[in-house]
Amino acid sequence: MTVDIDKTAGGPAGTPPTPPEAIKAIPVRHYGRYVSAVVAIALLAAVVYAFSQGKINWGAIPDYFFDDRVLTGMGKTLLITVLAMLIGVVGGILLAVMRLSKNPVTSSIAWFYIWFFRGTPVLVQLVVWFNLGLVFEYINLGPFYRDEWSDFMTPFLTALLGLGLNEAAYMAEICRAGLLAVDEGQTEAAHALGMSHTKTLRRIVVPQAMRVIVPPTGNEVINMLKTTSLVSVVQYAELFRVAQDIGQTSGAPAEMLFLAAAWYLLLTSVFSVGQYYLERYYARGSSRSLPPTPMQKIRANLFSLSNRSSTTGGAA
Amino acid sequence: MTAMVKAEGVHKSFGAVEVLKGIDLEVKQGEVFCLIGPSGSGKSTFLRCINHLEKINAGRLYVDGELVGYRQKGDKLYELKDSEVALKRRDIGMVFQRFNLFPHMTAVENVMEAPVQVKGMSRGQARDRARALLERVGLADKAGNYPSQLSGGQQQRVAIARALAMDPKLMLFDEPTSALDPELVGDVLDVMRDLAESGMTMVVVTHEMGFAREVGDSLVFMDDGVVVESGNPRDVLTDPQHDRTKAFLSKVL
Numbered sequence: 001m002t003v004d005i006d007k008t009a010g011g012p013a014g015t016p017p018t019p020p021e022a023i024k025a026i027p028v029r030h031y032g033r034y035v036s037a038v039v040a041i042a043l044l045a046a047v048v049y050a051f052s053q054g055k056i057n058w059g060a061i062p063d064y065f066f067d068d069r070v071l072t073g074m075g076k077t078l079l080i081t082v083l084a085m086l087i088g089v090v091g092g093i094l095l096a097v098m099r100l101s102k103n104p105v106t107s108s109i110a111w112f113y114i115w116f117f118r119g120t121p122v123l124v125q126l127v128v129w130f131n132l133g134l135v136f137e138y139i140n141l142g143p144f145y146r147d148e149w150s151d152f153m154t155p156f157l158t159a160l161l162g163l164g165l166n167e168a169a170y171m172a173e174i175c176r177a178g179l180l181a182v183d184e185g186q187t188e189a190a191h192a193l194g195m196s197h198t199k200t201l202r203r204i205v206v207p208q209a210m211r212v213i214v215p216p217t218g219n220e221v222i223n224m225l226k227t228t229s230l231v232s233v234v235q236y237a238e239l240f241r242v243a244q245d246i247g248q249t250s251g252a253p254a255e256m257l258f259l260a261a262a263w264y265l266l267l268t269s270v271f272s273v274g275q276y277y278l279e280r281y282y283a284r285g286s287s288r289s290l291p292p293t294p295m296q297k298i299r300a301n302l303f304s305l306s307n308r309s310s311t312t313g314g315a316a
Numbered sequence: 317m318t319a320m321v322k323a324e325g326v327h328k329s330f331g332a333v334e335v336l337k338g339i340d341l342e343v344k345q346g347e348v349f350c351l352i353g354p355s356g357s358g359k360s361t362f363l364r365c366i367n368h369l370e371k372i373n374a375g376r377l378y379v380d381g382e383l384v385g386y387r388q389k390g391d392k393l394y395e396l397k398d399s400e401v402a403l404k405r406r407d408i409g410m411v412f413q414r415f416n417l418f419p420h421m422t423a424v425e426n427v428m429e430a431p432v433q434v435k436g437m438s439r440g441q442a443r444d445r446a447r448a449l450l451e452r453v454g455l456a457d458k459a460g461n462y463p464s465q466l467s468g469g470q471q472q473r474v475a476i477a478r479a480l481a482m483d484p485k486l487m488l489f490d491e492p493t494s495a496l497d498p499e500l501v502g503d504v505l506d507v508m509r510d511l512a513e514s515g516m517t518m519v520v521v522t523h524e525m526g527f528a529r530e531v532g533d534s535l536v537f538m539d540d541g542v543v544v545e546s547g548n549p550r551d552v553l554t555d556p557q558h559d560r561t562k563a564f565l566s567k568v569l
Contacts, residue, residue, distance in 0.1 A: 189416035189475075192367055193430035193482060194406035197398055203433055207420050
């Protein structure tokens with residue numbers, strides 16, 4: 001960005017302008033904050049103490065934390081999360097576009113899909129997928145594929161379809177909100193340039209809708225990661241199921257639940273960081289300068305500590 | 317001279333509200349045609365009908381001899397498909413009051429977008445052309461800036477360059493300077509004046525009477541969905557015949 005104003009205070013030539021004397025005042029004391037902090041710490045300590053005195057063998061958790069079975073289970077949890085979200089996002093965008101379409105057939109289909117998949121519990125859907133062999137004894141795709149339903153619908157596929165198709169219904173509503181948030185003038189401008197409906201959506205509307213879509217989608221990813229624990233009911237050996245299995249054989253069932261909880265917390269924390277950077281990417285063009293990344297903030301703070309006199313300018 | 321735009325008894329209603337009540341006019345090739353009138357008079361709506369952003373309810377509207385939005389076979393009218401409408405819009409550039417630049421693209425990407433996506437031009441060629449167009453509107457050094465980093469006047473000039481990138485035979489301007497700070501209006505009008513001198517056919521909805529008088533070849537005063545008065549801008553603006561025109565001009569001049 002070219003700016004005519006010279007921001008570099010104290011250039012090589014000329015005398016450095018003397019900054020006005022900074023205000024020195026006694027800041028407002030927030031005694032309430034000290035009191036509430038003490039109370040909160042005391043309560044936390046009490047809870048920690050209670051748990052430490054409970055009949056829980058804490059030593060078992062680090063023993064199994066990086067157990068091969070746990071790591072494999074975690075890998076499967078991540079795999080299902082990513083794939084189901086992929087189905088969810090792609091399906092969601094498709095459904096949202098269908099829902100907003102002028103074509104009454106496609107919009108009705110989308111409406112019906114969302115009505116059905118949002119209106120029934122995902123746990124029930126999972127079990128139904130698993131047992132759909134009662135309706136379809138065989139799956140028959142002509143010359144390509146033919147198998148019994150129970151062989152075809154493995155725990156993996158059940159988990160994937162059950163979670164993915166359900167997620168698509170929720171993502172559809174998020175995407176619809178995002179598409180509606182884009183100014184109508186954008187569509188008009190694109191149409192006036194001779195762009196087709198599809199191109200307008202793909203090139204102009206969807207990229208701008210992403211700014212609205214990404215934050216709640218990050219929420220959905222974190223939700224999905226936790227919801228994958230439901231697929232333990234269809235015999236898929238993901239993190240929660242593995243933790244339960246180990247718990248039963250090792251005689252430390254409660255400990256393994258804490259272990260699973262710790263892993264889930266760790267994974268959701270990592271996803272939250274990823275979400276921050278994704279939001280930052282889609283914010284480009286919407287504000288004059290992007291918000292700094294945490295690393296940039298830390299660097300800027302260090303810089304300002306070591307060199308107080310010339311902090312402004314530079315990074316802005 | 318053939319007519320670039322020809323309107324015959326154009327009607328347009330939004331629900332029960334009749335916005336255009338039978339517009340007849342003709343825009344000749346190469347002329348700068350100004351539409352003035354109070355807000356709500358239907359001038360912007362009429363402009364939007366020309367490239368089929370709005371559908372007309374009655375009458376006939378022709379651009380370059382072809383019916384807008386329909387195909388006539390015998391005495392039957394067939395609605396055009398979206399793709400056919402899009403094909404016709406390629407030749408008609410439009411500049412909006414609120415610029416409507418694509419905020420997620422830089423200035424040069426805004427100008428490149430349609431040639432690449434609609435005409436299938438190579439990115440390299442489109443980029444060169446876009447840079448040349450930005451230079452023409454005086455913004456060569458702003459090519460890499462996002463719209464949010466540009467002033468209103470600069471954004472509107474990018475929008476003009478974007479429309480020109482499709483090599484239109486007709487340009488529509490919908491109050492291009494109404495959303496601008498007064499001191500930025502001049503830059504945009506200069507670009508439009510330049511464009512007029514190059515022989516572009518332009519239909520301009522405007523409140524800039526000075527521009528209409530200097531650059532305009534024809535002028536129409538619209539009020540309440542009808543054409544009240546039309547003619548040479550210098551005549552109409554200095555010596556209006558109708559009371560309604562007189563009343564309007566006495567307020568804006």
